[in-house]
Amino acid sequence: MQSDNRTFLVIGAGISGLLIARQIHDAGRNVRVLEKGRGFGGRMATRRMGGGRFDHGAQYFTVRDPRFQFWVDRWMAAGIVRKWFCGFTEERNSEGHPRYIGIRGISDIGKWLSEGIQVSRETQAKELRWNDPGWTVRTDSGAVYSADQLIITTPVPQALELLDGCGVAFPAEAFEALNAVQYEKTLAVMAHLDGPSALPSFGGVKVKESPLVWLADNQRKGISDTPAVTLHSDSVFAQTHWDSPDELRGNLLIDSAKRYLGAEVTHFTCHRWGYARPKQTYGSPFFHHPPSGLLLAGDGFGGGLVEGAALSAINAGGVLLR
Numbered sequence: 001m002q003s004d005n006r007t008f009l010v011i012g013a014g015i016s017g018l019l020i021a022r023q024i025h026d027a028g029r030n031v032r033v034l035e036k037g038r039g040f041g042g043r044m045a046t047r048r049m050g051g052g053r054f055d056h057g058a059q060y061f062t063v064r065d066p067r068f069q070f071w072v073d074r075w076m077a078a079g080i081v082r083k084w085f086c087g088f089t090e091e092r093n094s095e096g097h098p099r100y101i102g103i104r105g106i107s108d109i110g111k112w113l114s115e116g117i118q119v120s121r122e123t124q125a126k127e128l129r130w131n132d133p134g135w136t137v138r139t140d141s142g143a144v145y146s147a148d149q150l151i152i153t154t155p156v157p158q159a160l161e162l163l164d165g166c167g168v169a170f171p172a173e174a175f176e177a178l179n180a181v182q183y184e185k186t187l188a189v190m191a192h193l194d195g196p197s198a199l200p201s202f203g204g205v206k207v208k209e210s211p212l213v214w215l216a217d218n219q220r221k222g223i224s225d226t227p228a229v230t231l232h233s234d235s236v237f238a239q240t241h242w243d244s245p246d247e248l249r250g251n252l253l254i255d256s257a258k259r260y261l262g263a264e265v266t267h268f269t270c271h272r273w274g275y276a277r278p279k280q281t282y283g284s285p286f287f288h289h290p291p292s293g294l295l296l297a298g299d300g301f302g303g304g305l306v307e308g309a310a311l312s313a314i315n316a317g318g319v320l321l322r
């Protein structure tokens with residue numbers, strides 16, 4: 001059998017990038033990940049602040065596909081994930097689809113996936129060049145990385161920006177479909193309370209009470225030792241207040257959440273998610289361009305949500321290693 005000496009470079013250490021890298025690494029191949037942020041997990045993000053801990057991006061995930069369940073079972077066995085609740089009201093708590101969370105925060109999944117893999121953090125890919133064959137990636141610090149196969153797992157508009165002028169002419173139809181992938185914005189507020197919140201016992205509420213779509217009590221989730229709530233806005237509010245000061249947009253969301261809080265906010269901070277969730281996806285689990293060795297994956301392909309991003313990565317891993 002022919003040996004496979006291809007080198008792989010992954011841009012993005014969210015669930016999709018790390019799951020692809022994990023599969024390549026576990027198959028004994030050479031892979032490196034570049035991540036512009038400080039942490040692992042991308043939008044599966046947990047932040048420590050003022051003694052509290054907050055999941056401020058993805059809050060939980062569902063599992064419908066056995067291929068994703070395989071990974072979730074490993075995370076449960078490793079003691080980093082548990083079932084949170086089934087269904088959204090206290091009455092329905094034992095029914096419906098299970099929701100899973102990170103026991104000490106959702107970002108632990110990214111940390112687990114990255115173990116043993118070369119991940120260069122605080123390293124932003126800036127310029128991509130196809131050298132026919134192979135790729136070079138220049139980063140914000142001027143470092144240059146080369147690989148035979150390039151895998152981009154950033155939100156699709158960011159991937160297209162990076163690919164602009166890279167030296168590859170992609171099929172027009174695919175390019176059009178990639179350009180059509182769009183995301184919604186969300187504003188998150190992370191707020192400390194001076195006492196327990198009035199949220200339901202398991203700690204999460206999905207609402208349609210504009211400008212709010214979601215509230216979570218990170219203490220009830222078991223993530224934070226102190227009362228710490230996460231609020232998420234709808235996309236209209238996020239768009240309207242994208243450039244407003246935190247003082248204004250944060251307080252507007254906190255006022256809307258008053259009846260759920262049940263305690264006073266002592267301090268808060270805001271986070272802008274420019275690509276929170278895809279509102280239109282690509283239509284297949286990944287984009288692969290074998291002539292150049294380029295693959296694009298992530299929730300913009302897999303149908304949104306953590307499971308969609310993971311399935312995109314699982315499908316992509318299979319193709320890359322075939």
Ligand SMILES: Cc1cc2nc3c(=O)[nH]c(=O)nc-3n(C[C@H](O)[C@H](O)[C@H](O)COP(=O)(O)OP(=O)(O)OC[C@H]3O[C@@H](n4cnc5c(N)ncnc54)[C@H](O)[C@@H]3O)c2cc1C
Pocket residue numbers: 011012013014015016017034035036037041042043044056057058059060061062123124125126153154155158162186188232273275276277297298299300304305306307309
């Ligand atoms: C507020 C919010 C709430 C959500 N709630 C849920 C939920 O409850 N349940 C659910 O299932 N899903 C939820 N989601 C969606 C879920 O988080 C995503 O679908 C999933 O995490 C996407 O993973 P990904 O790997 O495709 O992308 P990402 O997690 O975005 O990973 C991409 C990575 O690429 C990095 N990157 C970008 N550009 C560069 C560059 N130039 N160089 C290097 N690195 C770069 C980014 O920093 C990031 O780490 C939520 C998302 C948000 C924002």
